[in-house]
Amino acid sequence: NAGVTQTPKFQVLKTGQSMTLQCAQDMNHEYMSWYRQDPGMGLRLIHYSVGAGITDQGEVPNGYNVSRSTTEDFPLRLLSAAPSQTSVYFCASTRRGAEGKSPLHFGNGTRLTVT
Amino acid sequence: GDSVTQMEGPVTLSEEAFLTINCTYTATGYPSLFWYVQYPGEGLQLLLKATKADDKGSNKGFEATYRKETTSFHLEKGSVQVSDSAVYFCALSDMRFGAGTRLTVKP
Numbered sequence: 441n442a443g444v445t446q447t448p449k450f451q452v453l454k455t456g457q458s459m460t461l462q463c464a465q466d467m468n469h470e471y472m473s474w475y476r477q478d479p480g481m482g483l484r485l486i487h488y489s490v491g492a493g494i495t496d497q498g499e500v501p502n503g504y505n506v507s508r509s510t511t512e513d514f515p516l517r518l519l520s521a522a523p524s525q526t527s528v529y530f531c532a533s534t535r536r537g538a539e540g541k542s543p544l545h546f547g548n549g550t551r552l553t554v555t
Numbered sequence: 556g557d558s559v560t561q562m563e564g565p566v567t568l569s570e571e572a573f574l575t576i577n578c579t580y581t582a583t584g585y586p587s588l589f590w591y592v593q594y595p596g597e598g599l600q601l602l603l604k605a606t607k608a609d610d611k612g613s614n615k616g617f618e619a620t621y622r623k624e625t626t627s628f629h630l631e632k633g634s635v636q637v638s639d640s641a642v643y644f645c646a647l648s649d650m651r652f653g654a655g656t657r658l659t660v661k662p
Contacts, residue, residue, distance in 0.1 A: 482654035546598030
């Protein structure tokens with residue numbers, strides 16, 4: 441039972457480098473999202489998707505791109521990394537509908553350091 | 556807009572002590588409410604939820620009651636264990652989270 445799988449677990453980048461954080465889920469969930477977790481600030485929503493081909497911005501989208509070509513995958517791209525993007529990133533998914541009653545399923549996170 | 560205000564920690568308790576972590580919310584309509592727990596090095600996982608007013612969610616000895624009149628969803632446990640040491644997050648159904656409360660339980 442894989443659930444939500446994130447790769448890599450750890451990553452160090454230099455300022456200006458680009459990379460993609462991978463997220464895949466095997467639960468056929470329509471909704472997927474990316475959060476960043478910073479000390480004292482809880483989780484902040486970066487981008488989300490309600491289905492293949494549909495994405496939208498969350499609370500802190502600047503500096504990040506996403507795409508959703510399949511139901512299973514929702515990669516997060518950093519085009520030009522900055523030290524302010526040092527954080528722990530979580531991908532999550534859930535069923536759509538049910539009037540928001542369905543909880544999120546989280547991956548184990550990617551710890552990113554930008555030097 | 557909608558928001559969640561959560562008691563900030565850290566909270567340190569002795570084993571078998573009583574735990575309360577306060578959570579209040581501001582929302583239009585009737586959101587579902589959730590508590591998530593994050594153990595060290597892991598992602599968040601659902602602890603309990605409530606979907607309507609006066610509902611009580613419970614799991615692993617933890618409880619929280621959806622109080623619409625006070626817009627609150629406080630987390631309680633009667634006797635904490637060392638294994639309960641984690642970070643706890645209150646959340647609304649629109650995927651908005653509180654800042655998290657770190658709980659440390661000492662033997």
